Amino acid sequence: MNSSVDKSNMRIDGARLWDSLMDMAKVGPGIAGGNNRQTLTDEDAAGRALFQSWCEAAGMTMGVDTMGNMFATRAGTDPDALPVYMGSHLDTQPTGGKYDGVLGVLGALEAVRTMNDLGLKTKHPIVIANWTNEEGTRFAPAMLASGVFAGKHTQDWAYDRVDAEGKSFGDELKRIGWVGSEQVGARKMHAMFELHIEQGPILEAEKKDIGVVTHGQGLRWIECTVTGKESHTGSTPMPMRKNAGRGLARITELVHEIAMKHQPNAVGAIGHVDVYPNSRNIIPGKVVFTIDFRSHLQDVIDAMLEEFYDRAPKLCDEIGVTLETEIVGQFNPPAFDEACVTAVRNAAETLGYSHMDIVSGAGHDACWINDLYPTSMIMCPCVDGLSHNEAEEISPEWAAAGADVLLHAVLATAQVVE
Numbered sequence: 001m002n003s004s005v006d007k008s009n010m011r012i013d014g015a016r017l018w019d020s021l022m023d024m025a026k027v028g029p030g031i032a033g034g035n036n037r038q039t040l041t042d043e044d045a046a047g048r049a050l051f052q053s054w055c056e057a058a059g060m061t062m063g064v065d066t067m068g069n070m071f072a073t074r075a076g077t078d079p080d081a082l083p084v085y086m087g088s089h090l091d092t093q094p095t096g097g098k099y100d101g102v103l104g105v106l107g108a109l110e111a112v113r114t115m116n117d118l119g120l121k122t123k124h125p126i127v128i129a130n131w132t133n134e135e136g137t138r139f140a141p142a143m144l145a146s147g148v149f150a151g152k153h154t155q156d157w158a159y160d161r162v163d164a165e166g167k168s169f170g171d172e173l174k175r176i177g178w179v180g181s182e183q184v185g186a187r188k189m190h191a192m193f194e195l196h197i198e199q200g201p202i203l204e205a206e207k208k209d210i211g212v213v214t215h216g217q218g219l220r221w222i223e224c225t226v227t228g229k230e231s232h233t234g235s236t237p238m239p240m241r242k243n244a245g246r247g248l249a250r251i252t253e254l255v256h257e258i259a260m261k262h263q264p265n266a267v268g269a270i271g272h273v274d275v276y277p278n279s280r281n282i283i284p285g286k287v288v289f290t291i292d293f294r295s296h297l298q299d300v301i302d303a304m305l306e307e308f309y310d311r312a313p314k315l316c317d318e319i320g321v322t323l324e325t326e327i328v329g330q331f332n333p334p335a336f337d338e339a340c341v342t343a344v345r346n347a348a349e350t351l352g353y354s355h356m357d358i359v360s361g362a363g364h365d366a367c368w369i370n371d372l373y374p375t376s377m378i379m380c381p382c383v384d385g386l387s388h389n390e391a392e393e394i395s396p397e398w399a400a401a402g403a404d405v406l407l408h409a410v411l412a413t414a415q416v417v418e
């Protein structure tokens with residue numbers, strides 16, 4: 001390598017990164033300045049081809065697996081060393097922004113371009129990943145292909161997911177020509193880093209350049225059915241009523257109270273409610289609703305569930321209604337790898353960027369990969385915390401800071417060879 005390079009002050013080319021972001025944003029433009037580059041559409045195929053051409057121009061070799069995940073490799077000096085991965089996703093929401101996911105892929109590409117400019121060699125190979133169908137809008141669930149990679153879903157099940165028009169994931173992947181030959185999940189990783197916009201308001205409010213992501217949020221969705229008795233609202237005496245609506249009311253307050261006990265580490269709410277028969281003059285005989293409890297701490301999730309299961313049935317029993325519950329969604333909170341988190345924090349420190357530890361409120365491909373290999377995330381602010389919206393906005397300086405930190409964290413992990 002060029003020994004005159006002061007490694008502590010290496011920076012990516014912010015203008016080149018921004019140009020690439022704007023060029024990618026031309027592929028599958030939205031209707032309000034953002035993007036509609038949903039997974040496995042013609043626009044997705046065009047975005048993939050553009051990304052591939054850029055990787056090849058940077059001297060990288062592209063591999064594609066049977067879920068369409070793309071992996072561009074920059075060789076290392078040690079043939080036995082496992083690669084250090086970085087990346088995110090190029091697919092967008094139907095009314096998505098230009099940066100959600102895209103920054104993580106093109107920030108990684110900019111990091112490699114910078115390594116090339118500086119003539120840097122690393123012991124470990126470096127791979128940029130573009131994960132298929134992170135968004136999950138067209139084919140539910142989100143993080144589908146990284147989920148198959150991590151063994152959370154089978155490939156057959158993923159191929160059978162259908163969109164609103166009844167087209168299957170497997171058929172559409174084939175149609176756009178991105179069924180690769182590599183077996184999904186066969187790759188081994190030394191580590192993985194994902195750069196992403198925050199999609200929340202904290203970093204901007206705290207005036208920090210970088211979020212050092214220590215954890216992801218875990219969740220439990222509890223579907224509740226409260227059963228009472230339908231009867232006339234006018235003629236049923238008050239003492240004789242079995243009002244399932246009161247069960248909903250009591251449990252709504254209970255959920256709020258439980259989550260408030262664990263501030264600032266927990267949230268809880270009931271976002272979905274069906275009342276039966278939902279008539280103005282009938283006392284509800286049945287209410288079905290879903291509780292969403294979240295925390296980045298497993299013991300907090302456990303404590304919230306324990307208190308809920310202890311108190312909720314009694315609250316219903318007291319008013320003559322019954323409660324049945326079922327867990328319909330669960331995800332344990334990922335704690336990102338300490339060495340990777342430290343590499344990110346050190347990089348921000350070395351570069352002189354303001355930073356803070358942060359929890360990812362949303363799910364990301366890195367959350368699945370973290371189950372298999374040392375992983376962490378870097379977040380940069382976004383204006384007003386707005387995301388999944390065409391008006392999503394970041395500044396070129398925020399993007400450059402994020403990619404700088406990614407570059408340094410990856411080089412420290414992949415070991416620069418002198």
Ligand SMILES: [Zn+2]
Pocket residue numbers: 089100101134196
């Ligand atoms: Zn994303």
